[in-house]
Amino acid sequence: MMKVLITGSNGLLGQYLVQRISALPGYEVIATGRGANRLKMQQGYTYEAVNLLDEAAAKGLVARQQPDVIIHAAAMTQADDCERSKDSCWNTNVTVTRSLLREAEKINAFFLYLSTDFVFDGLAGPYKEDDPVNPINYYGASKAAAERIVMQSKTPWAIARTVLVYGLAEDPRRGNIITWVKQNLEQQKKLKVVTDQWRTPTLVQDLAEGCKLIADKRAEGIFHLSGKDMLTPYEMAMQVASHLQLNTKLLEQSDSATLRQPAKRPARTGFIIEKAERELGYAPHSFEEGLQIVLEQLAPAENKKG
Known part of the structure; x- marks a missing residue:
C-alpha cells in the first residue's frame, strides 16, 4: 500500500x-x-x-x-x-x-x-x-x-x-476562463480579453x-x-464563445497594460x-476537448439550478 x-x-x-x-x-x-x-x-x-x-x-x-x-x-x-x-x-x-x-x-x-x-x-x-x-x-x-x-x-x-x-471546481464561486466567458456573454456583457499573452x-x-x-x-x-x-486568452475566449454559439462581437481585444495589474505577467x-x-x-x-469536458461537467450543475 x-x-x-x-x-x-x-x-x-x-x-x-x-x-x-x-x-x-x-x-x-x-x-x-x-x-x-x-x-x-x-x-x-x-x-x-x-x-x-x-x-x-x-x-x-x-x-x-x-x-x-x-x-x-x-x-x-x-x-x-x-x-x-x-x-x-x-x-x-x-x-x-x-x-x-x-x-x-x-x-x-x-x-x-x-x-x-x-x-x-x-x-x-x-x-x-x-x-x-x-x-x-x-x-x-x-x-x-x-x-x-x-x-x-x-x-x-x-x-x-x-x-x-x-x-470545474466544486466551489461554484471559483471561476475559470470558460465559466467567466460563458456567464458574461450569456448576460450580453462586453468582455475585454488580452491578446498579448500566450499560454498552453x-x-x-x-x-x-x-x-x-x-x-x-x-x-x-x-x-x-x-x-x-499555444493560445492567447482572447483566442481561448473566442473558442468558448464559438463552441457555445454566443456572440463573439462582445469580446474586445485588449493588451495587458490596460489591466493595470499589480504583478507583471510574462508575455509568452x-x-x-x-x-x-x-x-x-x-x-x-486539446483545449477544444478540455472545453467540451468542462461544459459537460457544468451541465448537470446548471440543470439543478434551473
Missing part, C-alpha cells in the same frame, strides 16, 4: 488529485487543507485540517502519517495577491515547502512539488524543463526559490510545472493525471505538464511537453 499525502486538497488541483489517486487500488490518500474539508466526496481517504504555516502542526502531520509520497500542491497562487502581500506569499510558498521537505527527508518520502510557468520571464516561450528561470513577479520569484530548495533536498524529488490550469492552458484532470504518473513511477527531476495548444510562456510525453506517457487533451 502506497501512502500519499496531498496538501492543498481544497484547491482545484487538490480536489482532482484526491479523487484520482484515492480511486486507485494500492493507494491510501491523506488529504490536508486549511479548515474544514470542502470536497463533496468525503469517503475513501483521510482528511486532516492543518495550517501548514504552523511548523509544529506540519511536522506532526508528517510524523503521524508517515507518507511514502508527498504531493505539495498547497500554495498562494494569485500573482496580484502575492505582489500585495509579499510576506504571506513567501511564508506560504517557500517557508512551508522548506519545513515539509525537512520532514520528508527524515522518512525518505518522495516529494513532488507543484510549480508554475511564472518562474520564466516570458521572452522566449514555449519552455523546456532545463531553460533558465528568470521570474518577473513576486509569485514567480517565490516559486523559483522553493524549486531551488526542492532541488537541493536529500529526499527523492520531482517538480511538476504547469500553466494556466482550468477546470492545462485541463486540471490532465495535470492530476500527470502528477499521478510521476508518483507511480517515482520519476525524479523536473517535468513540464500543460496542454499542447507555454511549455514543450515532450519529456513528460516520453518519460511518463503524459497525453493531455
Whole structure:
C-alpha cells in the first residue's frame, strides 16, 4: 500500500488529485487543507485540517502519517495577491515547502512539488524543463526559490510545472476562463480579453493525471505538464464563445497594460511537453476537448439550478 499525502486538497488541483489517486487500488490518500474539508466526496481517504504555516502542526502531520509520497500542491497562487502581500506569499510558498521537505527527508518520502510557468520571464516561450528561470513577479520569484530548495533536498524529488490550469471546481464561486466567458456573454456583457499573452492552458484532470504518473513511477527531476495548444486568452475566449454559439462581437481585444495589474505577467510562456510525453506517457487533451469536458461537467450543475 502506497501512502500519499496531498496538501492543498481544497484547491482545484487538490480536489482532482484526491479523487484520482484515492480511486486507485494500492493507494491510501491523506488529504490536508486549511479548515474544514470542502470536497463533496468525503469517503475513501483521510482528511486532516492543518495550517501548514504552523511548523509544529506540519511536522506532526508528517510524523503521524508517515507518507511514502508527498504531493505539495498547497500554495498562494494569485500573482496580484502575492505582489500585495509579499510576506504571506513567501511564508506560504517557500517557508512551508522548506519545513515539509525537512520532514520528508527524515522518512525518505518522495516529494513532488507543484510549480508554475511564472518562474520564466516570458521572452522566449514555449519552455523546456532545463531553460533558465528568470521570474518577473513576486509569485514567480517565490516559486523559483522553493524549486531551488526542492532541488537541493536529500529526499527523492520531482517538480511538476504547469500553466494556466482550468477546470470545474466544486466551489461554484471559483471561476475559470470558460465559466467567466460563458456567464458574461450569456448576460450580453462586453468582455475585454488580452491578446498579448500566450499560454498552453492545462485541463486540471490532465495535470492530476500527470502528477499521478510521476508518483507511480517515482520519476525524479523536473517535468513540464500543460496542454499542447499555444493560445492567447482572447483566442481561448473566442473558442468558448464559438463552441457555445454566443456572440463573439462582445469580446474586445485588449493588451495587458490596460489591466493595470499589480504583478507583471510574462508575455509568452507555454511549455514543450515532450519529456513528460516520453518519460511518463503524459497525453493531455486539446483545449477544444478540455472545453467540451468542462461544459459537460457544468451541465448537470446548471440543470439543478434551473
